[in-house]
Amino acid sequence: MIEGKNVMAKRKTKFMCQECGYESAKWMGKCPGCGQWNKMVEETESAGTGRRGAFNHTTSTGVAAKATPITSIETVSEPRIKTELNELNRVLGGGVVKGSLVLIGGDPGIGKSTLLLQVSHQLAKINHSVLYISGEESLRQTKLRADRLGISSDNLLVYSETNLEEISLTIEKNSPDFVIVDSIQTVFHPEVTSAPGSVSQVRECTAELMRIAKTKGIAIFIVGHVTKEGSIAGPRLLEHMVDTVLYFEGERHHTYRILRAVKNRFGSTNEMGIFEMKESGLEEVANPSEIFLEERSQGASGSTVVASMEGTRPVLVEIQALISPTSFGNPRRMATGMDHSRVNLLMAVLEKRVGLLLQNQDAYLKVAGGVKLDEPAIDLAIAVSIASSFRDKPTRATDCIIGEVGLTGEVRRVSRVEQRVQEAAKLGFERVILPENNLGGWTAPKGITLIGVSTVSQTLKVTLEG
Numbered sequence: 001m002i003e004g005k006n007v008m009a010k011r012k013t014k015f016m017c018q019e020c021g022y023e024s025a026k027w028m029g030k031c032p033g034c035g036q037w038n039k040m041v042e043e044t045e046s047a048g049t050g051r052r053g054a055f056n057h058t059t060s061t062g063v064a065a066k067a068t069p070i071t072s073i074e075t076v077s078e079p080r081i082k083t084e085l086n087e088l089n090r091v092l093g094g095g096v097v098k099g100s101l102v103l104i105g106g107d108p109g110i111g112k113s114t115l116l117l118q119v120s121h122q123l124a125k126i127n128h129s130v131l132y133i134s135g136e137e138s139l140r141q142t143k144l145r146a147d148r149l150g151i152s153s154d155n156l157l158v159y160s161e162t163n164l165e166e167i168s169l170t171i172e173k174n175s176p177d178f179v180i181v182d183s184i185q186t187v188f189h190p191e192v193t194s195a196p197g198s199v200s201q202v203r204e205c206t207a208e209l210m211r212i213a214k215t216k217g218i219a220i221f222i223v224g225h226v227t228k229e230g231s232i233a234g235p236r237l238l239e240h241m242v243d244t245v246l247y248f249e250g251e252r253h254h255t256y257r258i259l260r261a262v263k264n265r266f267g268s269t270n271e272m273g274i275f276e277m278k279e280s281g282l283e284e285v286a287n288p289s290e291i292f293l294e295e296r297s298q299g300a301s302g303s304t305v306v307a308s309m310e311g312t313r314p315v316l317v318e319i320q321a322l323i324s325p326t327s328f329g330n331p332r333r334m335a336t337g338m339d340h341s342r343v344n345l346l347m348a349v350l351e352k353r354v355g356l357l358l359q360n361q362d363a364y365l366k367v368a369g370g371v372k373l374d375e376p377a378i379d380l381a382i383a384v385s386i387a388s389s390f391r392d393k394p395t396r397a398t399d400c401i402i403g404e405v406g407l408t409g410e411v412r413r414v415s416r417v418e419q420r421v422q423e424a425a426k427l428g429f430e431r432v433i434l435p436e437n438n439l440g441g442w443t444a445p446k447g448i449t450l451i452g453v454s455t456v457s458q459t460l461k462v463t464l465e466g
Helices: 002-009 086-092 112-125 139-149 164-174 199-216 237-241 288-293 340-354 376-391 417-426 456-465
Strands: 011-017 040-046 101-106 130-134 156-160 178-182 219-224 244-249 256-264 272-278 281-284 303-310 313-325 333-336 361-367 399-401 431-435 449-453
Touching (some): 086 272, 086 281, 101 112, 101 199, 112 130, 112 139, 112 178, 130 139, 156 164, 164 199, 178 199, 199 219, 288 313, 303 376, 303 417, 313 376, 313 417, 333 340, 340 361, 340 376, 340 456, 376 399, 376 456, 399 417, 399 456, 417 431, 449 456
Parallel strands (some): 101 219, 101 244, 130 156, 178 219, 303 399, 333 361
Antiparallel strands (some): 011 040, 244 256, 272 281, 303 313, 313 361
């Protein structure tokens, strides 16, 4: 009986929030950590397991670690392995870094597994051993997808398993250069008693994969599910633990996919890669500006083109606005692909500084092509789109508009204006309306006219009346 009591004492029950990881001794309807309802789940763990692997005072070579002066540390450039997908290389910062842990999130069916299987094949072709671990599909299902994509290589090993201990032993036995885990929510650690996908399981499994990546120099890609709000499922701790976080975005009803980096310890977080989903897999889009503008209507009011910077790449996209009289007391304001608050701000500027009566008008704005824009250089194009639709006067089809708008109605300078103008000239635009303060110190391409503006009112005279 005494032994039975000791066994029972070794286990404790706690309630953990599946959103933020908040722990509580009792169940609560609302989590005090993140404020979400009905996210507390009961979990049981063995006493002493919470500190497993928390303190490791030795390096991978077994030598005790010590503090080192920063001046005595030699810096070496991280060697990168490039794939055949230049769009993926750009988002990663130039290629895959050995020993890195990369998390890829996206909606179901968006193409995460397809992308990683294609990358596995490309790495295997250049004599790198790749271990593809699938926790959601059997070996036959993975083989069927590989046949559809035309993938076949002896260097690509496929393994179907969800037990992390078995996965670790397989990695130890095969010593691959790259590992893909699809997905982290299906993998479980046998010493953690909670269900796969819970906060404790995701945290422990990710920590173990990080240890493998760093000690053995293996680049590991892990797939993460996303919630209905679009964020990666599980605690935010998951994103903090990995080296790089990539989001795979796009409409399921459209063929174009966008890969963004929201965290990258080895490169910029502003880069964007664009792919097109075809029967044979994902193909990169070399000129996204041409794709986003190919279906633009000619002579339609409320349409403008803006040159936006996505990292180091200029992208020309179309901004559309529809302004119509409201049938209700409160006019509707809807925006897709841009900040809703930014639209309200610009409509207030147009009403106060330009004199457009928009308080009784419904406003619907969108960025064509499913792109999301969040830089201030798109302000002027949004304002011109709204005014164009309100006055029912189209802008010139060969105009490109760039500029930030202040609350007093002034047009402020933007960064990297040369690259934006060069991209517009490449696609045949004849005029670029840009801030007056951006005109000096550089030479415009031949065949394009630069028009400097200082206020929103001046811009509307040039675009809608000139």
